[in-house]
Amino acid sequence: MGQAVGSTSGNLEEGALRDVARPDMPPRDRTGHSIVVRISHWLIVAAVFALTLSGTNILTSHPRLYWGETGNVNDEPWLVIPIPASRRSVPTAYDFRLEDRNGWSRNLHFEAAWVLVLTGLVYGLWGFASGHFRRDLIPGRGDRNWRAFSATVAKYARHFLRKEPLPTDEIAYNPLQRVTYLVVIFLLFPAIIASGLAMSPYLAAAWPGLVEFFGGRQSARSFHFLLVSGLLGFAVVHVILVKVSGFSRLLRGMTIGHG
Amino acid sequence: MDRIGRRSLIAMLAGASGFGMAKAVWGRSDLIPPDHGGPYGLGNTLTYGASRLVTGDALAREFPRTMISQEPFANGFGALPEAFHAMNDRGFVDWRLVVDGMVEKPLSLSLADLRKMPRRSQITEVACEEGWSYIAEWHGTPLAHVLDLAGLKPGVKFISYGTIQPNKWDTIDLDEAMHPQTLLSFGMNGGALPVEFGGPLRMRAPPAGLQEPQVHHDYHGGEFDRVRAHGAGQRRSRLFVVRWHMSPPRTFARASRGLDHSGTLAPGDERRLFMSGWIRVPKASTPSRKSSNVSNTPPVFGTSAISSSILATLA
Numbered sequence: 256m257g258q259a260v261g262s263t264s265g266n267l268e269e270g271a272l273r274d275v276a277r278p279d280m281p282p283r284d285r286t287g288h289s290i291v292v293r294i295s296h297w298l299i300v301a302a303v304f305a306l307t308l309s310g311t312n313i314l315t316s317h318p319r320l321y322w323g324e325t326g327n328v329n330d331e332p333w334l335v336i337p338i339p340a341s342r343r344s345v346p347t348a349y350d351f352r353l354e355d356r357n358g359w360s361r362n363l364h365f366e367a368a369w370v371l372v373l374t375g376l377v378y379g380l381w382g383f384a385s386g387h388f389r390r391d392l393i394p395g396r397g398d399r400n401w402r403a404f405s406a407t408v409a410k411y412a413r414h415f416l417r418k419e420p421l422p423t424d425e426i427a428y429n430p431l432q433r434v435t436y437l438v439v440i441f442l443l444f445p446a447i448i449a450s451g452l453a454m455s456p457y458l459a460a461a462w463p464g465l466v467e468f469f470g471g472r473q474s475a476r477s478f479h480f481l482l483v484s485g486l487l488g489f490a491v492v493h494v495i496l497v498k499v500s501g502f503s504r505l506l507r508g509m510t511i512g513h514g
Numbered sequence: 515m516d517r518i519g520r521r522s523l524i525a526m527l528a529g530a531s532g533f534g535m536a537k538a539v540w541g542r543s544d545l546i547p548p549d550h551g552g553p554y555g556l557g558n559t560l561t562y563g564a565s566r567l568v569t570g571d572a573l574a575r576e577f578p579r580t581m582i583s584q585e586p587f588a589n590g591f592g593a594l595p596e597a598f599h600a601m602n603d604r605g606f607v608d609w610r611l612v613v614d615g616m617v618e619k620p621l622s623l624s625l626a627d628l629r630k631m632p633r634r635s636q637i638t639e640v641a642c643e644e645g646w647s648y649i650a651e652w653h654g655t656p657l658a659h660v661l662d663l664a665g666l667k668p669g670v671k672f673i674s675y676g677t678i679q680p681n682k683w684d685t686i687d688l689d690e691a692m693h694p695q696t697l698l699s700f701g702m703n704g705g706a707l708p709v710e711f712g713g714p715l716r717m718r719a720p721p722a723g724l725q726e727p728q729v730h731h732d733y734h735g736g737e738f739d740r741v742r743a744h745g746a747g748q749r750r751s752r753l754f755v756v757r758w759h760m761s762p763p764r765t766f767a768r769a770s771r772g773l774d775h776s777g778t779l780a781p782g783d784e785r786r787l788f789m790s791g792w793i794r795v796p797k798a799s800t801p802s803r804k805s806s807n808v809s810n811t812p813p814v815f816g817t818s819a820i821s822s823s824i825l826a827t828l829a
């Protein structure tokens with residue numbers, strides 16, 4: 256696979272499927288991301304953008320978070336988000352009210368969530384079937400240890416602290432990068448989606464266990480917020496690291512598919 | 515067969531079965547919300563259809579008495595008409611819920627009438643789309659019972675209702691209306707329903723998405739605060755359905771200013787609707803065809819756009 260650099264992506268596809276059974280196959284050149292990765296990456300970036308925008312609007316109608324099943328202005332919040340509210344009934348530190356944008360925001364939120372979920376499903380199924388996860392995301396045998404991770408951390412620390420240049424020609428994702436992607440793909444996104452679904456009264460009726468899993472409706476709302484904050488934190492660091500690791504080369508890889 | 519041939523055969527089969535499934539789902543018009551058009555139509559349709567398929571007949575969660583909120587939140591509302599306060603002072607003895615429209619037998623029910631009917635109490639959560647929630651025990655008559663008494667004419671699909679304030683209305687579809695947990699609720703936590711919580715009567719529809727607050731802002735837009743504000747008779751929880759009715763409720767809201775019990779327009783009639791609604795025939799106004807619903811001229815009850823109503827008036 257790794258050797259197939261320079262061939263057309265159609266050939267890479269064929270190779271990917273053939274390689275499924277081979278353990279520790281050489282990684283694919285990351286400047287030649289598969290068309291599935293490239294399309295799903297940007298669809299998900301677009302969906303996350305729309306979800307964040309609309310989610311923030313929705314949050315302004317009640318920027319207070321609670322634990323447990325219920326919570327309203329008569330209850331003690333564990334967090335008052337320091338933003339103005341779009342409702343008169345919600346006390347904030349501001350003396351003005353935002354415009355109510357819940358209408359289109361909720362529409363956009365649910366539509367973008369579908370884009371995210373459906374794209375994620377395609378990407379996930381393909382990732383398993385093609386061997387992408389096994390080959391490119393799970394750290395190689397020799398890299399599943401702290402030494403490999405701390406070596407990566409040290410490399411970036413030297414770059415940021417001592418301005419030491421980073422290698423810009425690495426073929427594969429580094430071990431830390433792999434683990435981070437795996438956490439985002441298999442923990443963060445599923446948990447964000449599940450906590451979002453737990454807030455739907457429809458699904459709460461069908462799957463009460465989902466709400467109980469998060470410790471109640473308001474807890475699900477709190478977790479949704481916290482998990483999304485984590486995802487946005489990832490996105491910021493992610494873009495910074497892409498920037499310092501050869502921005503245009505990596506972006507070409509993630510868009511047109513060759514460096 | 516070589517690799518490519520086999521793959522494309524599989525792809526064709528998958529495509530064909532996918533298409534077949536899509537067609538089958540599409541054929542189930544009950545899974546397609548009337549707001550399936552427009553930029554958000556796809557999302558609305560997926561959300562609505564998936565929610566319905568997953569939820570089926572499931573009941574909304576009911577909670578133990580210990581979980582009843584000590585301080586439920588009464589969302590504030592603006593000034594209510596004088597007439598309402600007068601009624602309130604008299605203990606709502608002259609208040610009526612009028613069930614009208616596409617029914618065999620229009621009804622006019624007093625609170626006492628409603629209290630004599632089969633009663634259901636349930637401890638459920640009010641979960642506003644804004645994010646806040648509380649749990650209370652609600653006492654009321656299943657809406658299904660009242661609709662059965664009135665006798666729905668064939669073809670009825672939606673129920674709408676309004677409040678004492680004009681332009682305050684909501685709509686649910688028949689599945690939701692007939693749900694065992696959908697109550698015309700006149701009591702809360704063991705007492706009468708306080709006005710701040712929608713007294714003397716509010717629609718309490720906890721099942722499934724009824725309080726999926728998903729939509730009702732849509733058509734109100736910035737008016738939302740005022741819409742919530744009607745308080746009396748208001749059903750705070752609402753659902754997808756509502757939005758489907760974008761057009762009819764609008765026209766209804768306009769028309770309702772002058773509606774009397776019989777459901778005929780009486781322009782200038784000062785009696786305000788307390789709780790009202792209508793029932794639409796799907797054939798007359800296919801939910802999807804937006805344009806057929808949108809009418810700039812206020813329809814007269816009994817036209818194709820609006821075939822029926824449940825109205826409650828002051829008198």
Ligand code: HEM
Pocket residue numbers: 285286292296299300303391428436439440486490493494497505506508509
């Ligand atoms: C919330 C937003 C984002 C998420 C969740 C996300 C997630 C991911 C994931 C999971 C991968 C690995 C994909 C795979 O190989 O299967 C990846 C790679 C990549 N992403 Fe993002 N991403 C986000 C935003 C962005 C943005 C805004 C940019 C633009 C600068 C970007 C540029 C890239 C590039 C260039 C790669 C390839 C990195 C490499 O080759 O080392 N991502 N992203």
